[in-house]
Amino acid sequence: MKDRALTVESIQAGELIEVPQTRVGRRTYRRALARSIAVLLTTVALSGCQSILDQSYEPSVAPSQTPQIVDEVQKNDPRAEMGAREHPRIVASYGGEYKDVKTEQLVARITGALTLVSENPSQSYRITILNSPAINAFALPGGYVYVTRGLLALATDASEVAAVLSHEMAHVTANHGIERQQREEAEVIASRVVTEVLSSELAGKQALARSKLRLAAFSRNQELQADVIGVRMLGEAGYDPYAAARFLDAMGAYSRFNSIDPDSDPGLDFLSSHPTTPQRVDLARRHARQFGMEGKAGDKGRDYFLQGIDGLLYGDSPQEGYVRGQAFMHGNLGIRFEVPDGFRIDNKAEAVMATGPGEVAVRFDLVDDKSGGSLTEYIASGWVTGLMPDTVRAAFVNGMPAATARASADRWDFDVTVVRNGQKIYRFLTAVPKGSTAALQATAVQLRRTFRRLSPSEAANLKPLRIRVVAVNPGETIQTLADRMLGTDRKLELFRLINGLPLGASVSAGEKVKIVSE
Helix, strand or coil: CCCCCCCCHHHCCHHHHCCCCCCHHHHHHHHHHHHHHHHHECCCCCCCCCCCCCCCCCCCCCCCCCCCCCCCCCCCCCCHHHHHHHHHHHHHHCCCECCCHHHHHHHHHHHHHHHCCCCCCCCCCEEEEECCCCCCEEEECCCEEEEEHHHHHHCCCHHHHHHHHHHHHHHHHCCHHHHHHHHHHHHHHHHHHHHHHHCCHHHHHHHHHHHHHHCCCCCHHHHHHHHHHHHHHHHHCCECCCHHHHHHHHHHHHHHHHHHCCCCCHHHCHHHHCCCCHHHHHHHHHHHHHHCCCCCCCECCHHHHHHHHCCCEECCCCCCCEEECCEEEECCCCEEEECCCCCEEEECCCCEEEEEHHHEEEEEEEEECCCCCCHHHHHCCCCECCECHHHCEEEEECCEEEEEEEEEECCEEEEEEEEEECCEEEEEEEEEECCCHHHHHHHHHHHHHHCEECCHHHHHHCCCEEEEEEECCCCCCHHHHHCCCCCCCCHHHHHHHHHCCCCCCCCCCCCEEEEEEC
């Protein structure tokens, strides 16, 4: 969760809260829960807050002034206008730029080699590493190319990163973004119609925000064309041409790994706009064969790749807080709380979500509050639909002023708890199916009991997780190396994924591998 105030509007649209899952039962439940949260909250705007869906919002994140490949994108290229216009918004929506000299030099080295063999060697590129754990890469007209730190963490060598970048550069040189720009113009018109019909500026902005997620997708033929061009670039640049097929397989495996966990955000992931299929993998391998046999063609660039990502931030950033087991901790905000055993926490940009047995769900967010007014009046001020006024109570939570209440909407019962700490109000919404009173009470009590301020030393000792490159010691195995991993309860599976190790593989003394650690 970002350490900034959130608004009612940012949690209003149920479809933006819901995250599709591969299991129908979980998907149906999350859709119902999303609707229940949306029903619970009204459209009352809170003073001093800014919605993440507000398209008039001008982010403080500015375009990089030090691009890695050229001093600036081509000034005389009219196609670059769209990229220049959207660049600040993209950077802001993905958590800003990720700044690390050696990682930037790694990506620059790869992109430079690919540029020399591209369809248009005179095309300049602005490469941006996005500070997001999502697995994604994409391009805008005019040479704006983006790759997330999450994708770099998943890759096992430079050729796999080159496979993704060459694919995106192919979209640029093939002018695929022009059609997407035309679709965007149509979507803007559609959003204006929504605004006029509903007489709601917010509705129009939400429609536009949702449409932008769809605009990331190129057509099937464009994706296949970019695959073919990308594999050719890989081979001609001297990289392992089979890396494209290999990384498509790796992303598919990672997608399946995440599908078991609740609520990853598909709108930010590569596979949502670049769906992998056996056809794409077979096509990539077939075109790679013109450069030689698999395992004997091209360079993987593993050594300098590992050197470039050693220390790479992994997972949540300090600005979003950290999930450690059953606890959520935020050093900048100076707070922490714990969810009951059996719950799983998902730290989103707009809120912290947790889900547990019996279809119990929790949402945690915050709003700015400089008024210092009564929390019982705040909780009854109209932002909660279905509030039961006779249940509103003043309280204290670990020395902090608080208020609690119950609400009911659709087929859900809610506990609403608000806590003031300084000039912020923290809000817990706990939802259970109607009639599940015991589960509602137990969960809400656990949240209130464990919500507290961090001591200065606790906040100072919070450290983000990072990719660490280590040499295998004599006698170490995949299992013992995986046991050193932090941040996941599925250590062995994640270790195999980030190191590209299939079942049955082994490691040798002196070999370098990646682990997730502090």
